Amino acid sequence: MGDEDWEAEIIKPHMSSYVPVFEKDRYSSGAHGDTFNRTLASLSDPGESNKRENTSTMGDFGVGRSFGNRGFSNNKFEEGDSCGFWRGYQDGNDSEASGSFRRSGRGSYRGCRGGFGLGSPNSKYEQDEGTQRSGGIFGSRRSALSGVGKGDAYQSRSGSGSGRGGYKGLNEEVITASGKNSWKSEAERRESGDTQGPKVTYIPPPPPEDEDSIFAHYQTGINFDKYDTILVEVSGHDVPPAILTFEEANLCQTLNSNIAKAGYTKLTPVQKYSIPIVLGGRDLMACAQTGSGKTAAFLLPILAHMMRDGVTASRFKELQEPECIIVAPTRELISQIYLEARKFSFGTCVRAVVIYGGTQLGHSIRQIVQGCNILCATPGRLMDIIGKEKIGLRQVKYIVLDEADRMLDMGFGPEMKKLISCPGMPSKEQRQTLMFSATFPEEIQRLAGEFLKSNYLFVAVGQVGGACRDVQQTILQVGQYSKREKLVEILRNIGDERTMVFVETKKKADFIATFLCQEKISTTSIHGDREQREREQALGDFRCGKCPVLVATSVAARGLDIENVQHVINFDLPSTTDEYVHRIGRTGRCGNTGRAISFFDTESDNHLAQPLVKVLSDAQQDVPAWLEEIAFSMYVPGFSGSTRGNVFVSIDTRKNYQGKSSLNAAGFSSSQAPNPVDDESWD
Ligand SMILES: Nc1ncnc2c1ncn2[C@@H]1O[C@H](COP(=O)(O)OP(=O)(O)OP(=O)(O)O)[C@@H](O)[C@H]1O
Numbered sequence: 001m002g003d004e005d006w007e008a009e010i011i012k013p014h015m016s017s018y019v020p021v022f023e024k025d026r027y028s029s030g031a032h033g034d035t036f037n038r039t040l041a042s043l044s045d046p047g048e049s050n051k052r053e054n055t056s057t058m059g060d061f062g063v064g065r066s067f068g069n070r071g072f073s074n075n076k077f078e079e080g081d082s083c084g085f086w087r088g089y090q091d092g093n094d095s096e097a098s099g100s101f102r103r104s105g106r107g108s109y110r111g112c113r114g115g116f117g118l119g120s121p122n123s124k125y126e127q128d129e130g131t132q133r134s135g136g137i138f139g140s141r142r143s144a145l146s147g148v149g150k151g152d153a154y155q156s157r158s159g160s161g162s163g164r165g166g167y168k169g170l171n172e173e174v175i176t177a178s179g180k181n182s183w184k185s186e187a188e189r190r191e192s193g194d195t196q197g198p199k200v201t202y203i204p205p206p207p208p209e210d211e212d213s214i215f216a217h218y219q220t221g222i223n224f225d226k227y228d229t230i231l232v233e234v235s236g237h238d239v240p241p242a243i244l245t246f247e248e249a250n251l252c253q254t255l256n257s258n259i260a261k262a263g264y265t266k267l268t269p270v271q272k273y274s275i276p277i278v279l280g281g282r283d284l285m286a287c288a289q290t291g292s293g294k295t296a297a298f299l300l301p302i303l304a305h306m307m308r309d310g311v312t313a314s315r316f317k318e319l320q321e322p323e324c325i326i327v328a329p330t331r332e333l334i335s336q337i338y339l340e341a342r343k344f345s346f347g348t349c350v351r352a353v354v355i356y357g358g359t360q361l362g363h364s365i366r367q368i369v370q371g372c373n374i375l376c377a378t379p380g381r382l383m384d385i386i387g388k389e390k391i392g393l394r395q396v397k398y399i400v401l402d403e404a405d406r407m408l409d410m411g412f413g414p415e416m417k418k419l420i421s422c423p424g425m426p427s428k429e430q431r432q433t434l435m436f437s438a439t440f441p442e443e444i445q446r447l448a449g450e451f452l453k454s455n456y457l458f459v460a461v462g463q464v465g466g467a468c469r470d471v472q473q474t475i476l477q478v479g480q481y482s483k484r485e486k487l488v489e490i491l492r493n494i495g496d497e498r499t500m501v502f503v504e505t506k507k508k509a510d511f512i513a514t515f516l517c518q519e520k521i522s523t524t525s526i527h528g529d530r531e532q533r534e535r536e537q538a539l540g541d542f543r544c545g546k547c548p549v550l551v552a553t554s555v556a557a558r559g560l561d562i563e564n565v566q567h568v569i570n571f572d573l574p575s576t577t578d579e580y581v582h583r584i585g586r587t588g589r590c591g592n593t594g595r596a597i598s599f600f601d602t603e604s605d606n607h608l609a610q611p612l613v614k615v616l617s618d619a620q621q622d623v624p625a626w627l628e629e630i631a632f633s634m635y636v637p638g639f640s641g642s643t644r645g646n647v648f649v650s651i652d653t654r655k656n657y658q659g660k661s662s663l664n665a666a667g668f669s670s671s672q673a674p675n676p677v678d679d680e681s682w683d
Contacts, residue, residue: 200532218564218592223592224590233459236456237455258344268288270436282432285404285435286458287459288460290588291561295336295340298326298402302434307350316369319391321392321395322391324396328403329407329558332560335376336561353372353374355367355382368390369390379419401433403437404436405437433452435448435452438582439464471584471595472588476599477602477626478599479602480601487501487512491521492521498550500551500569502570506529506553509553510525524547526550527552527556554574562586567595568595573612577611577614580612583596
């Protein structure tokens with residue numbers, strides 16, 4: 001196996017399972033010298049390293065060899081900072097079963113979204129995040145990676161996790177050792193004692209409560225006003241007219257004051273169209289480019305309604321009955337949405353609460369019972385809480401799916417279906433359902449019909465699934481074995497500017513982050529195998545600039561709104577155009593400009609050339625001649641850029657929609673379709 005042949009490594013059925021480090025008394029104080037030497041060896045002689053990993057009987061990893069800190073005398077590793085990277089490679093619990101489970105179950109769905117346009121069903125992505133979700137029984141939900149202090153290496157605990165506990169990924173569903181799919185979350189299982197896995201005890205620190213922090217925001221960029229020139233298409237019956245100013249929304253004074261304190265003076269296009277639609281009580285599917293203000297587009301009208309209609313008192317009660325449930329696919333994103341909800345509801349009687357996996361279940365419950373009008377949740381934790389009867393659903397008037405295409409795909413779709421069919425949940429006719437994303441593949445739009453009233457409206461700002469034009473995209477031809485060198489070169493040129501580096505696998509994220517730290521580039525990492533505490537610390541360090549480089553898997557691709565991210569580097573290209581669009585959308589937000597550099601390996605990425613050319617040209621970017629040549633040589637008859645997971649047509653997939661208006665975002669020039677035909681029903 002080659003140096004960076006991570007994918008092959010990750011799916012090997014006999015590969016070791018990771019066993020978490022969860023007991024401080026297991027730290028080894030003596031191992032680190034030894035382990036760091038091994039790390040260096042692994043970096044300089046990857047073949048040897050991999051040989052070791054693949055030979056379970058050798059035992060190097062079985063005893064929890066770690067690597068990380070030695071040699072970084074001046075960097076954060078020795079300061080107990082979470083920027084440190086350790087891997088306790090484990091072999092002790094290796095089993096055929098764990099390997100096969102890792103590849104089984106729901107993780108396998110990801111191939112169905114198609115490759116980067118042309119399909120690569122066994123995408124690397126699938127093997128990474130997909131396996132997170134597959135629920136193998138390898139006992140651990142994280143690799144033994146953690147930043148620790150004083151140069152101590154973590155000693156991994158062997159044995160305890162294997163075969164029990166269930167592995168839980170982003171959706172937090174557990175697939176048990178029997179392979180049976182359980183709606184109990186890992187946390188719940190632990191707390192109820194039906195697993196021997198480690199109890200999740202993490203309680204996230206409360207966000208700052210002072211007004212300045214609540215309303216802290218970054219400036220809109222020089223291209224903010226250009227949003228007005230983007231074409232907007234609204235389809236469906238009886239489209240309410242767009243509003244051009246916040247005043248036209250007729251919001252209550254407190255909301256207006258919060259909007260002003262948040263620094264919002266002008267509506268973005270998706271807000272101009274979505275706010276009146278939601279205020280008008282309509283269901284909505286909205287698609288607008290990354291970083292263009294979709295969160296406020298749903299929060300503001302929902303809050304306005306709640307203020308108008310009144311909410312059940314947000315006070316202590318054993319059973320809370322929220323009026324609004326917002327679901328998003330990742331913990332960090334839902335936390336961010338919660339902060340936005342808290343900001344806009346500041347000084348009102350509306351109380352927003354956030355709950356997500358990787359944190360103590362009891363903590364989530366305590367947050368809820370104190371009062372909950374808007375519940376922001378990740379799907380797994382939400383289902384747990386519903387199962388525990390800590391919330392009743394009878395009062396639900398709004399369901400919001402952010403990153404809706406992600407929430408409805410085969411990963412989260414079943415959970416969302418379960419949510420809407422929970423006892424007590426008002427039918428779609430009796431609630432408002434809102435879906436937002438920057439991408440909306442056709443087949444997902446069809447699925448969405450089950451959740452939405454048949455007369456829902458579809459708002460498309462610009463091109464559905466198109467990349468943000470404020471991001472300057474560059475594709476570089478870089479072979480697999482030159483990627484690290486190129487990355488260092490680029491990062492050295494960039495200096496301290498905040499940069500997100502996306503890789504395809506969790507393991508590789510650790511590896512590259514460690515490597516960059518060795519190169520004395522302050523780096524941290526975020527991926528699904530890191531403990532929640534570490535994920536939050538990593539994001540915090542990145543946000544505040546302490547670690548200007550964040551190496552991430554696709555767990556950080558969607559929704560994250562981090563000030564001043566000037567660069568995104570795709571060390572590995574993702575397997576779908578949608579993913580590409582979301583990743584590069586971490587920069588160039590809210591009218592600011594950004595840069596995205598993607599490494600294109602002609603040995604493995606040629607099938608991506610054609611869709612990439614399309615994304616680039618649609619976003620009016622320069623297309624390198626070499627890329628066009630490859631795209632041409634890979635020509636697939638009939639390819640139109642519209643394949644599964646790769647929708648580049650600005651359409652509502654209800655082909656026979658009745659009303660359709662094309663306007664620019666300033667709200668001028670409308671061409672309302674005069675002869676509506678029957679809505680196609682998706683029920
Ligand atoms: N009208 C506005 N005026 C000023 N700033 C705004 C406005 N609307 C949104 N913003 C800010 O723009 C940033 C991006 O908004 P948001 O995160 O809602 O984008 P998004 O469309 O949901 O992006 P993504 O597709 O990546 O999830 C946030 O910092 C938000 O506070």
